[in-house]
Each structure stands twice: as C-alpha cells, then as structure tokens.
Amino acid sequence: MKRTGMRASFLVLCAALLTISACTRHSGAPGVTPRAFGTALVSVSGEKQFAGVGSQLEQPLVLQVNDAKGVAVAGAVVRLSAAGGAFATPREGLTGPDGQFTATITLGGAGGHYQIVASSPTASGQQIFMRVDESALGYQEMLGAKLNEIHCIRCHDPESTAERVSNMDNLTAKPHAFTDGAVLNPMSAADLTSIISHGGVAVNKSAEMPPYGSMLTKQEIAALVAFLRAVADPPYLAQGVNYASN
Ligand code: HEC
The missing domain is CATH 1.10.760.10 (Cytochrome c-like domain)
Incomplete structure (x- = not known):
C-alpha cells in the first residue's frame, strides 16, 4: 500500500517536472520525450524538391541523427518547422532503429522557396539545427x-x-x-x-x-x-x- 502510494507520488512529480520543462523550453509544444541524444543532424533524402503551390512534395524528407562518431542514434527527437503556410507531417517524432525520421512536406500557397528547419535536442540541453530548401512553383x-x-x-x-x-x-x-x-x-x-x-x-x-x-x-x-x-x-x-x- 505504502509502496504504491510512493510510486504514484513519484509519477506525479515526474509528470509535473516534465510539464514545467516542456513549458519553459518549447512554450507549450506537445513535446515528444527523447530516449537518446545525438550531436549531428544530416539530410538523407528529400531536399531541393519542387511541386505546385500548396501541394505535397512527392518524396518524403528523411533526416538522420548521428552521434559524435557518425553512428545513427535511435530514439532521438526531431522537430520540423516551416513558414509561409508550409508544414511537415508529423511535425516531430523519434528517430527509428536506423536513426532516421521521415516526414512529408506540404508547401505554402505562394510560389517561391520554403526553408524547413529541423532541430534535435542534445544531451546538454542545446539544440542542433539543419535547414533544407524546397520550392513551390506557380503555373x-x-x-x-x-x-x-x-x-x-x-x-x-x-x-x-x-x-x-x-x-x-x-x-x-x-x-x-x-x-x-x-x-x-x-x-x-x-x-x-x-x-x-x-x-x-x-x-x-x-x-x-x-x-x-x-x-x-x-x-x-x-x-x-x-x-x-x-x-x-x-x-x-x-x-x-x-x-x-x-
Ligand atoms: C543531350 C543532353 C542535353 C539535353 C537533352 C539538354 N542539355 Fe542543357 N546542357 C547539356 C550540356 C552537355 C551542357 C553543358 C555545356 C557546356 O558546359 O559546355 C548543357 C548546358 C545547359 C545550360 C547552361 C548551364 C549548365 O548546365 O552548364 C542550360 C541553362 C541548359 N543546358 C538548359 C537546358 C534545358 C532547359 C534543356 C531542355 C529544354 C536542356 N538543357 C537539355 C546537355 C543537354
């Protein structure tokens, strides 16, 4: 009885701490919890594509998180952000067993370049970033x-x-x-x-x-x-x- 009580209050404490850290660091973003951390983000495929305005790119964007030795890291968080009405689906998630994270990109309604910014938290609480360029084409x-x-x-x-x-x-x-x-x-x-x-x-x-x-x-x-x-x-x-x- 006593043990379950302690366990429950421990869980509540954890939840509270997680909420606080999520709020201070990502201003209320839903937040996926990292299971591992990397030191580099690299693009595997899906950069420099183009498609009609407002449409989805044919190839998904595939990014990989590596450690300092260049070995793929599974369970690292990757977040994607874009502007001008472009968005990634999903916007965040964990890298798979191959260290890779895959998302589809939908472009905004105006012709031009769209920069997608990927970030991943490191063990020391910093963020590593990388940017990819995609283009939306008019008629x-x-x-x-x-x-x-x-x-x-x-x-x-x-x-x-x-x-x-x-x-x-x-x-x-x-x-x-x-x-x-x-x-x-x-x-x-x-x-x-x-x-x-x-x-x-x-x-x-x-x-x-x-x-x-x-x-x-x-x-x-x-x-x-x-x-x-x-x-x-x-x-x-x-x-x-x-x-x-x-
Ligand atoms: C049979 C092969 C071939 C095809 C088909 C072809 N090109 Fe080229 N193109 C070349 C080669 C080879 C060069 C480089 C010439 C040089 O540097 O001396 C070149 C050069 C160019 C350049 C100058 C920039 C560069 O790449 O060095 C442009 C612009 C260009 N091509 C546009 C086009 C467009 C537009 C089409 C289609 C309508 C086209 N090409 C089809 C072979 C081709």
Missing part, C-alpha cells in the same frame, strides 16, 4: 517543370530512376543540375534563353547541349527559364524565401 514554372521532364532532365540530372536512365555519364561536357544556383544564378535570362534556343554552340559551350528554338515556343522557353529561377539553391536573388522562425 508558368510548373509548365517549365513538365517541359524539363520531357526534354532536359535526362542530361541535367545525374541521378537515374526506375523510369529514366541518366545520360550524364555519356557527355563530355558536364551539364549542371537545374537546382545548382551557384552556376545558374549568374547567367542572365538572355543567356539562358539563348543557350536553350540556339544550343551550347551559340554561347561558346558544348554542342552536346541541343538547340530547342524550333521545337519549343517562346512561351515554353520562358517557362523553362522561370522554372530554372524558381528551383535554384541558393535562391535566385529576385525570389523571396519563406524562412522558418526558429
């Missing part, structure tokens, strides 16, 4: 995305999928991924239009970049340029970023 940019699927992606994406084998290895001059803002942002809209319309030769680049001027309309080429600007990471200067407040 014209979605048209560009579709044209990219049909005409460009086989050379410009180094990854192969079940439906598509990347052609990149067969090319002498290496094309860049369209998300490569470091390369594409400094190119003017006129240069991009020119290389897409007239091919690599027109701008003193490789002839392996074919001309599309007779196959695509001016509107379609403009849509491709808009798409390149929309998915660039780091973001193209003229585009706003929805930074998560974390």
